[in-house]
Amino acid sequence: MKFFVDTADVEEIRDLAATGLVDGITTNPSLVAKSGRKFADVIAEICSIVPGPVSAEVTATDYDTMLKEGRFLRGIADNVAVKVPLTRDGLKACRTLTSEDTMVNVTLCFSPAQAILAAKAGATFLSPFVGRLDDIGQEGMELIGDICEIFANYDSFGTEVLVASTRHPMHVVDAARMGADIVTVPPAVLRKMYDHPLTEKGLKAFLDDWAKTGQSIL
Numbered sequence: 001m002k003f004f005v006d007t008a009d010v011e012e013i014r015d016l017a018a019t020g021l022v023d024g025i026t027t028n029p030s031l032v033a034k035s036g037r038k039f040a041d042v043i044a045e046i047c048s049i050v051p052g053p054v055s056a057e058v059t060a061t062d063y064d065t066m067l068k069e070g071r072f073l074r075g076i077a078d079n080v081a082v083k084v085p086l087t088r089d090g091l092k093a094c095r096t097l098t099s100e101d102t103m104v105n106v107t108l109c110f111s112p113a114q115a116i117l118a119a120k121a122g123a124t125f126l127s128p129f130v131g132r133l134d135d136i137g138q139e140g141m142e143l144i145g146d147i148c149e150i151f152a153n154y155d156s157f158g159t160e161v162l163v164a165s166t167r168h169p170m171h172v173v174d175a176a177r178m179g180a181d182i183v184t185v186p187p188a189v190l191r192k193m194y195d196h197p198l199t200e201k202g203l204k205a206f207l208d209d210w211a212k213t214g215q216s217i218l
Helices: 008-016 028-035 039-049 063-074 088-099 112-122 130-135 140-152 170-177 187-192 197-213
Strands: 004-006 025-026 054-057 078-086 103-109 127-128 160-163 182-185
Touching: 004 008, 004 187, 008 039, 008 187, 025 182, 028 039, 039 054, 054 103, 063 078, 063 088, 078 088, 088 103, 088 112, 103 112, 112 127, 112 140, 127 140, 130 140, 130 170, 130 197, 140 160, 140 170, 160 170, 170 182, 170 187, 182 187
Parallel strands: 004 025, 004 182, 025 054, 054 078, 078 103, 103 127, 127 160, 160 182
Antiparallel strands: none
């Protein structure tokens, strides 16, 4: 499973990329707006830090303008994945951009039917939003299971399942169990994956015992 980090905070990205655990980045207009910087500058800097795919989202809703924005975004760096919404025009833009050898992340997927259309449109990545489904009383991870099952039936579907809107480490674990290709997580969720009380307790016991010896390894 690949880990993408869902943020546009450059310092956060530098810190997490240094762990060697980050395979890519996902952003959206809301995340970039928080930086207070020019959109293209933020994307360019992120792409220089992380060699893997960096999703940069169009803001247009019509096909022609989506295409113009997508072509501009892919020109920022070779590792930009143009992010488009799962709408009729978004899928049309996806088809055109992928035919031009552009990575495309189709976002805001909430049903298996939508997922099939995105795969048919040639999406590089599909982003089903599990947390937002949980928020309205549905089981978001059921959607991931359904999509993974469907995609496994067709070798012609080259689309990778990118689990989005993750809220806690169990979303990551469940996604891995279901065979999702990628999970994108906020920095706080990735850091929570390190934590376990028994790890902390065990480490303290080891260090306390070591301190009693009065020794130093170096």
